[in-house]
Amino acid sequence: MNKVLPVFPLFLSDISAIYNPTSLMIWNVPIDVRDGKVAPVTGKRRASTNVTIIDIAREAGVSKSTVSLVLKGSTLVADETRDRVSRAMSKLGYVYNRGAANLRGAQSSIVGMVINDLSNPFFAELAIGIERVLRTSGYIPFIANTAESVVRQAEVVRSMREHGASGIILSPALDTDGREINSLLDLGMPIILAIRRVPGARASLVASDNMAGAARVTQHLISLGHRRIAFLGGMGAMAVRKDRIAGFTQALEEVGLRADPALMLESMPTKDGAFTAMSALLSRPDWPTAVVCFNDVVAIGVMQALSRKGLLPGRDMAITGFDDTTEARQVSPPLTTVSVDAGDLGERAAQMLLRQIAAGNQTTETYIGEARLVVRESCCPPPRERKVS
Amino acid sequence: MNKVLPVFPLFLSDISAIYNPTSLMIWNVPIDVRDGKVAPVTGKRRASTNVTIIDIAREAGVSKSTVSLVLKGSTLVADETRDRVSRAMSKLGYVYNRGAANLRGAQSSIVGMVINDLSNPFFAELAIGIERVLRTSGYIPFIANTAESVVRQAEVVRSMREHGASGIILSPALDTDGREINSLLDLGMPIILAIRRVPGARASLVASDNMAGAARVTQHLISLGHRRIAFLGGMGAMAVRKDRIAGFTQALEEVGLRADPALMLESMPTKDGAFTAMSALLSRPDWPTAVVCFNDVVAIGVMQALSRKGLLPGRDMAITGFDDTTEARQVSPPLTTVSVDAGDLGERAAQMLLRQIAAGNQTTETYIGEARLVVRESCCPPPRERKVS
DNA sequence: AAGATTATTTGGAACGGTCTAAATACCGCG
DNA sequence: CGCGGTATTTAGACCGTTCCAAATAATCTT
Numbered sequence: 088m089n090k091v092l093p094v095f096p097l098f099l100s101d102i103s104a105i106y107n108p109t110s111l112m113i114w115n116v117p118i119d120v121r122d123g124k125v126a127p128v129t130g131k132r133r134a135s136t137n138v139t140i141i142d143i144a145r146e147a148g149v150s151k152s153t154v155s156l157v158l159k160g161s162t163l164v165a166d167e168t169r170d171r172v173s174r175a176m177s178k179l180g181y182v183y184n185r186g187a188a189n190l191r192g193a194q195s196s197i198v199g200m201v202i203n204d205l206s207n208p209f210f211a212e213l214a215i216g217i218e219r220v221l222r223t224s225g226y227i228p229f230i231a232n233t234a235e236s237v238v239r240q241a242e243v244v245r246s247m248r249e250h251g252a253s254g255i256i257l258s259p260a261l262d263t264d265g266r267e268i269n270s271l272l273d274l275g276m277p278i279i280l281a282i283r284r285v286p287g288a289r290a291s292l293v294a295s296d297n298m299a300g301a302a303r304v305t306q307h308l309i310s311l312g313h314r315r316i317a318f319l320g321g322m323g324a325m326a327v328r329k330d331r332i333a334g335f336t337q338a339l340e341e342v343g344l345r346a347d348p349a350l351m352l353e354s355m356p357t358k359d360g361a362f363t364a365m366s367a368l369l370s371r372p373d374w375p376t377a378v379v380c381f382n383d384v385v386a387i388g389v390m391q392a393l394s395r396k397g398l399l400p401g402r403d404m405a406i407t408g409f410d411d412t413t414e415a416r417q418v419s420p421p422l423t424t425v426s427v428d429a430g431d432l433g434e435r436a437a438q439m440l441l442r443q444i445a446a447g448n449q450t451t452e453t454y455i456g457e458a459r460l461v462v463r464e465s466c467c468p469p470p471r472e473r474k475v476s
Numbered sequence: 477m478n479k480v481l482p483v484f485p486l487f488l489s490d491i492s493a494i495y496n497p498t499s500l501m502i503w504n505v506p507i508d509v510r511d512g513k514v515a516p517v518t519g520k521r522r523a524s525t526n527v528t529i530i531d532i533a534r535e536a537g538v539s540k541s542t543v544s545l546v547l548k549g550s551t552l553v554a555d556e557t558r559d560r561v562s563r564a565m566s567k568l569g570y571v572y573n574r575g576a577a578n579l580r581g582a583q584s585s586i587v588g589m590v591i592n593d594l595s596n597p598f599f600a601e602l603a604i605g606i607e608r609v610l611r612t613s614g615y616i617p618f619i620a621n622t623a624e625s626v627v628r629q630a631e632v633v634r635s636m637r638e639h640g641a642s643g644i645i646l647s648p649a650l651d652t653d654g655r656e657i658n659s660l661l662d663l664g665m666p667i668i669l670a671i672r673r674v675p676g677a678r679a680s681l682v683a684s685d686n687m688a689g690a691a692r693v694t695q696h697l698i699s700l701g702h703r704r705i706a707f708l709g710g711m712g713a714m715a716v717r718k719d720r721i722a723g724f725t726q727a728l729e730e731v732g733l734r735a736d737p738a739l740m741l742e743s744m745p746t747k748d749g750a751f752t753a754m755s756a757l758l759s760r761p762d763w764p765t766a767v768v769c770f771n772d773v774v775a776i777g778v779m780q781a782l783s784r785k786g787l788l789p790g791r792d793m794a795i796t797g798f799d800d801t802t803e804a805r806q807v808s809p810p811l812t813t814v815s816v817d818a819g820d821l822g823e824r825a826a827q828m829l830l831r832q833i834a835a836g837n838q839t840t841e842t843y844i845g846e847a848r849l850v851v852r853e854s855c856c857p858p859p860r861e862r863k864v865s
Numbered sequence: 866a867a868g869a870t871t872a873t874t875t876g877g878a879a880c881g882g883t884c885t886a887a888a889t890a891c892c893g894c895g
Numbered sequence: 896c897g898c899g900g901t902a903t904t905t906a907g908a909c910c911g912t913t914c915c916a917a918a919t920a921a922t923c924t925t
């Protein structure tokens with residue numbers, strides 16, 4: 088269990104840049120420019136008047152050790168003493184200092200959650216799910232948004248380590264390197280990857296069944312009569328995209344069709360990226376009759392591109408999404424999509440992390456959430472079929 | 477400046493419940509149930525092999541004081557020494573321990589951001605804006621979601637204090653008491669209220685110009701010919717609602733109209749709440765020709781209620797929103813609304829907080845962001861008018 | 866009533882940094 | 896070479912908690 092942990096190469100090459108306050112505070116905090124020299128501002132210390140455990144001890148007429156025991160809810164202290172101490176605490180307005188506590192070996196109660204894009208409602212739901220169980224378990228989450236930047240991600244993770252996080256739930260930025268994750272694991276830091284798996288990383292994973300979901304939605308289109316189906320969105324390197332394409336391809340092959348590489352287009356997984364890619368597709372001669380989109384956001388961009396051309400999604404072309412975000416319901420026509428319960432995945436991830444922190448071991452678990460097809464109104468049969476009916 | 481701070485009544489009455497791990501960890505963390513007694517789990521300590529400043533000092537052949545100086549980017553150390561220390565740090569995989577540092581007076585680099593509803597895209601944008609400037613300034617944000625619960629909010633704030641947050645940006649939960657805010661301020665904790673003002677609180681505020689925005693959107697409807705205009709959504713106690721109603725009323729009175737109390741309906745500021753309230757309104761005889769909605773989310777709920785009745789928003793009744801979330805654009809018809817740049821407000825709030833932390837004083841500032849009318853397609857003239865044209 | 870037990874309480878050494886005051890090294894100069 | 900001054904470095908107290916070992920108090924036993 089207590090194997091010697093290997094010495095670890097840091098994420099960021101230049102360490103000093105990170106601590107050096109002068110290089111960081113320049114942004115907006117006023118700088119003390121006395122006698123021509125730029126000096127870092129020395130703010131006030133702790134905000135509050137510091138009432139410590141010792142003050143409490145004095146007030147209650149006991150030793151600080153006893154106060155500490157009360158704090159930890161130990162059964163050792165006499166009831167009468169506990170009361171006295173509790174009263175002293177509220178009388179003096181005591182605030183527990185976790186920094187000091189962690190210093191001396193108490194299990195730190197903070198865990199990090201690193202989210203690649205908090206403005207995407209899907210990930211926001213995920214974050215809220217995580218927070219929900221973390222908080223009810225007495226942990227306090229450190230949420231950070233990396234905006235798909237691996238540099239930011241590395242900074243954020245470092246920051247969390249500095250603050251003594253006892254574990255991290257990571258929804259990784261786009262081209263996260265599996266080796267970075269592994270080196271963190273080697274250090275003994277429990278990590279749960281959420282939503283996106285990272286090739287080469289040994290960390291536990293909580294994600295949805297991308298392959299089955301994509302297969303299901305593709306089968307749905309096939310059953311409507313579609314034969315020329317495009318897959319649009321996501322970048323080539325994304326593992327999630329690979330999984331969804333695998334499901335897409337599989338569904339096609341099950342009925343003896345082949346996925347046409349000319350109909351598998353990449354795009355950034357944003358509305359604008361999808362709009363551009365779909366517009367390009369529509370400028371070519373031979374349109375598909377249906378488009379399986381990488382996710383809901385992409386699907387919405389695709390719909391906008393269709394509208395721009397005067398086409399009506401759900402009448403002139405079938406469109407599907409993935410994730411079932413709240414937007415999928417609101418868009419017009421409502422989007423047929425694959426439902427992934429982001430909040431639930433978040434809860435699972437948090438539970439898995441807590442379990443690993445408590446157990447102290449590093450078993451690699453995987454949870455794959457179900458992907459349910461949700462049929463709404465964005466899918467029509469292909470034109471030919473409709474003429475027949 | 478250094479006035480004596482008053483002794484402070486705690487937010488939560490029963491303190492011990494907060495620290496007592498046995499009462500908190502029961503949720504999901506395995507409990508050690510040996511010989512019938514429930515014992516709190518004693519997890520592993522710090523995740524990483526602890527390389528400390530002293531190890532670095534030994535490796536580099538200097539004293540720990542010198543290493544500390546290097547860490548702080550002091551100009552006192554010789555370049556050659558600094559190099560040697562830096563090399564030792566990366567060689568041993570050193571991780572700065574902020575908990576320890578804060579203990580001895582270093583300015584804590586964490587600030588809290590408490591958001592009432594992170595699943596609302598408007599607040600998500602706000603959070604991202606805040607995070608953006610905080611992070612570039614070397615601060616690390618603690619994000620927490622209160623889900624409109626004042627109890628949760630109190631817990632969260634306490635947790636942040638325990639972790640030594642040097643300031644808090646608070647987007648307050650619905651019925652936050654101004655006195656709680658004030659007692660926190662009295663303690664010397666800088667607080668910036670975001671979006672929602674809290675009556676009675678002396679804290680600084682960053683919000684949008686609700687009154688002007690509501691007046692502007694109402695004027696727009698009046699200019700289209702509407703005379704019977706309803707205001708729907710928000711609960712009576714919400715300050716934001718009061719402000720928007722004030723603007724609404726003012727715009728009506730400017731042209732000699734009076735706001736009809738029978739047309740000012742409350743609802744929870746959610747889609748469902750709005751749906752219910754609007755359905756109730758539609759079951760009454762004398763409909764308004766236009767509805768000013770409390771915000772975009774409410775407007776979407778109102779639209780759904782209309783559709784349910786077979787009415788088309790933007791043709792049979794004019795609907796407006798507030799906030800200009802991304803959904804406002806995606807909904808059909810696209811929503812005429814008041815644009816509030818949530819990201820920008822977040823940045824302002826963060827800058828204001830950093831300024832107050834640095835200055836150490838407690839001036840009460842207020843920033844009111846502009847509210848721009850954005851005309852889309854959800855507003856038509858009233859039926860009569862249309863017949864004329 | 867003296868031990869033996871069991872129930873409480875406590876002193877004091879950590880933990881990993883920061884900070885002040887003082888020590889030491891280095892330099893140019895008379 | 897000794898001196899004053901500047902540039903670097905360092906010892907050691909301290910921050911607020913935890914935790915172990917040991918002390919003290921209370922209760923039983925015989």
